[in-house]
Amino acid sequence: MEGTVVRRVIPSDNSCLFNAIGYVMDHDKHKAPELRQVIAAAVASDPGKYSEAFLGKPNEEYCAWILDSEKWGGAIELSILADYYGREIAAHDIQTSRCDLYGQEKRYSERVMLIYDGLHYDALAMSPSEDAPEEFDQTVFVVQKDRTIGPVERLALNFVRVQQRKRSYTDTANFTLRCGVCQIGVIGQKEAVEHAQATGHVNFQEYR
Template sequence: MQLRVRHPAGQAVLTLDDSTATVAILFTSIAQTCALDVSCISLMSGFPPAPLNVAHDSSASLKDIGLQSGDTLIVKAKQADVNVTPTPVGVVGAATDVSQMSEDEQLAHAIAMSERDAGLGVAPSSSAATPAPSSVCVRRVVDSDNSCLFRAVGYVMHGSRSHADRLRRECADAVSADPVRFNEAILGASNAEYRAYLLNKDKWGGAIELMILSEVYKREIAAYDIVTQRRDLYGEGNGYSERVMVIYDGIHYDALAMAPRRNAPETNDVTVFRSDGGDAAAYDASARELVREANRTRQFTDTANFTLRCLVCQKGIVGEKEAREHAKTTGHQNFGEYA
C-alpha cells in the first residue's frame, strides 16, 4: 500500500505492507518521516479532507479505517504539543503574532526561533529582495482547509498563513465593485452569488482570485502547475515590478519561496522579488526545476481522471467535474479517493 503524505515540511510517499500495517505502524512511519513525536500527530484524509479520528497506538488495520493505496494523508502537529518561542522585539519573522498562526506555522516558527538563537537564522525581507546567488526554490506547505490558495498568497505577500479571511474579503469586494467586468458569463454565476461563494470558507479559490489578488497587491503572481508543468503569470503586462510564486498540485495550492538551502527555516525566506531584472529568470528556473521533480515523483492529483467514491452514497465518480456535479445534485460533500 502506498500513501501520499503532506506534512509541514513537504510531501512524501509511504509504502506499507497491506497485510500487516496497522494504525500504530502508520503513525510511527509518519513520525519518522516528518521528524515529529508520534503523540503530536493528527491526520486528515478524504476529499475534501476530514479528520481521521483514530488513536496513534491503535492495532486496527489501515483497511479497517477506510484507507486504500493511493490515498493522501495530511499531517498536522497538535497545537498543545508545540512549544512556541515568543518573537523578541525588533525581530522580523514569518509571522510575529504567534496567537494568530496555524499549528504548522507555530511549529515552523519555534524551529526558526531556535535556530536564530543559535546564530543560524536571519530575518526575512518583507518586500522585494535579492536572494543569495546559491538560493533554491522551496515549497512552503499550507493547510488543506479549502482556503489553501488564500493561505499560500498570504504567505508570499505577508509572510503569514493567517490572512486567508482577509484575502477572501478582498476578492469578494473586488467582484461586487465591478459587476460589469465580473459578470455571469465570466463567473459562471451571478455577481452576488459568486461574492457569497467567495465568503464561504468551504469554497476554493482559483484563477479569478489569483488575477484579483495580483491587481490588489500590484504584483505578478507566478502560479506553477505540477500536472502540466505550466506557469501562468497573473498580472503580466500590467507594469508590476515585483513578483511572488505559488504552486498547484491539482487540488491544492502551496507557497514558493527562495531560501539559502532546502532545509532553511522560514525566517530566511524571500517571497517577494523584482520581476524586471535578470535574477527573475534564475528564480523562475529554480521554481521550474522544483515543479519537474514534483511531477516526476507524482506529487499531484490528476483531477480530470482521478477516481473518487462518495462516502455518503458510495457512488463511484471520475474526476473533479463529476464530483462537483454530484455534490450539486445530491448535496453530498464527502469524497474519498479510490486506489
Template sequence: MSSFALRVKSKSGHHIINNLQPESTIKELKSELASLTHITVHSLQVLSGFPPKLFDITNENQTLTASGLTSGETLIIEERAENKQEQDPKMRASSSELLQAINEQENCQGILIKHVVPADNSCLFSSLFFVLNRKIDDSGEAVKWFRELVAETISKDTETYSEAILGKPVTEYCSWIKEPTSWGGAIELSVLANHYGIEIAVVDTMNGIINRFGEDQKYPVRVYLMFDGIHYDPLYMESFKDGDIKTMFQSEDEATLKHAEQLAREAKSSRQFTDVDNFTLKCLVCGILLRGQVEAQQHAKGTGHANFGEV
C-alpha cells in the same frame, strides 16, 4: 561515540539527520538521504559548503570524517538527471557546457522550497498571506479579509467580472467566495495580483508549467505559489549562506523563474499532483462523498449545494 548531525535541504523541505556517527560511511549517508528526499540513491546529487559545490559521494566506503564533512553542516540535495552519455557519444556534454552548469550552481543564491499550509479550503489565501508577510496567518483574519476584498472588487467591476466569467450571478458569487468553505482559484489570483500590484506565478505541477497572474501589467515584484490540482502552497527561497528566507522577487529575476520552471517539470514527472478526475470530495451540506470535479459539478447543479471539502 558522539553523533554526527546534518541539516538537509531539498525541494521536498527541510530535514535533520541525527542517527549517524563520525565513522558512518558515505554509503550509509546516501541511504539516509534517499529515504528523506525520496530521490533514488543513484540519482542523488549532493552539494555542500558556500558557495555550494558538488560533494563527492562515489567513494561509498569512506567515513564521514574522512570525507571532509563536519557535524552540523548543511547539505543541499538535488536529483541528478539520468542520462546515457557513456553509451551515446552524441549526448556527451562539452567542457564549456559542464563549466557553465557548475558556474550556475555556484552562483545560485538559494533553493526554492514549499511551505505546506493547511488543506482547509483557504489554502490559496493562506499561501498569499505567507508570501506577503513571510509567516502564517494564525488568526484567520487575513484570510477572511482576502475573501471580502475579492467580493468587493468583483461587485464594483461587473464588466470585467461578468456572470459569464464567474459562472454564476455576481451577487451569488460574491456571497459564495466569502464562505470559509469556498475555494479560491484563477479569478481570486487575478483580483489579488492587481490589488497588490504584484505578479503571482503559480507553479502548476499537474501540467508542468507556470501560470503568471498580473504578467501583462509589468508589475515589478513576483511571488510564487505551487498548485497540485486542488491545493495551493507558497514557495520561498532559503539562502545557502545564512538560512534567511525570501518570498518576493524582482520580476526581472529570470534565474528564479527558471528554477521554478524546473520545479514544475520535475514535480510533473514525479507525479506530485492530484488527479482532479479521481480525487475525493465531501459535500459539506449533505455529507455525500463525490469522486472528481465532474461529479462535484453535477451534484452542485442538481442540488444547489456548493460547499465541498477535501477528503
C-alpha cells in the same frame, strides 16, 4: 543567487490559495478572511467587469460565496489579488508543469510564486538551504527586463518538474473514486459531481 527553492506547506482548510498568497506577499499564513474581503470588495465595485457571465454567478451572489471560508479560490481570485498587491503571481501547476502568470499585462516590477497540485495551493520561496527557518525565506522577486525573474525562474521550474516526476499531484480529470455509499466507481471530478447530484451521495474515497 545562492539558495534553493522550497515549498512552504499551507494548511488544507479550503483557504489555501488565500493563505499561500498571504505568505508570499506578507509572510502571513492567516490572511484568508482579509483577502476574501478584498476580493468581494473589488468584485462588488465593478459589476460591469465582474458580470454573471464572467463570474459564473450573479455579482452579489459571488460576493457572498467568496466570503464563505469553505469555498475555494482560483484564477479570478488570483488576478484580483495580483492587482491588489501590484505584483505578478506565478502559479506553477505540478501535473502539467505549466506556469500561469497573473498580472502580467500590467507589467508589474515584482513577482511571487505559488505551486498547485490539482486541489491545493502552497507557497514557493527561495531559502538559504532546505532546512533554513521560514524567516529567511525570500518570496518576492524582481522582474527583469526580459520579464523573467532571472535564475530563480529556472530553479522554480526544475523544482516543479521534480514534483511532477514524483507524481505529487492529484489528477482531478482522471483520478478514480469509489462512492462510499453504493460502492460505484467514478472517474474524475466531473463524474463524482454528477453522481453526487443524481444520488445525493457525497462520500467518495480515492482508490487506484
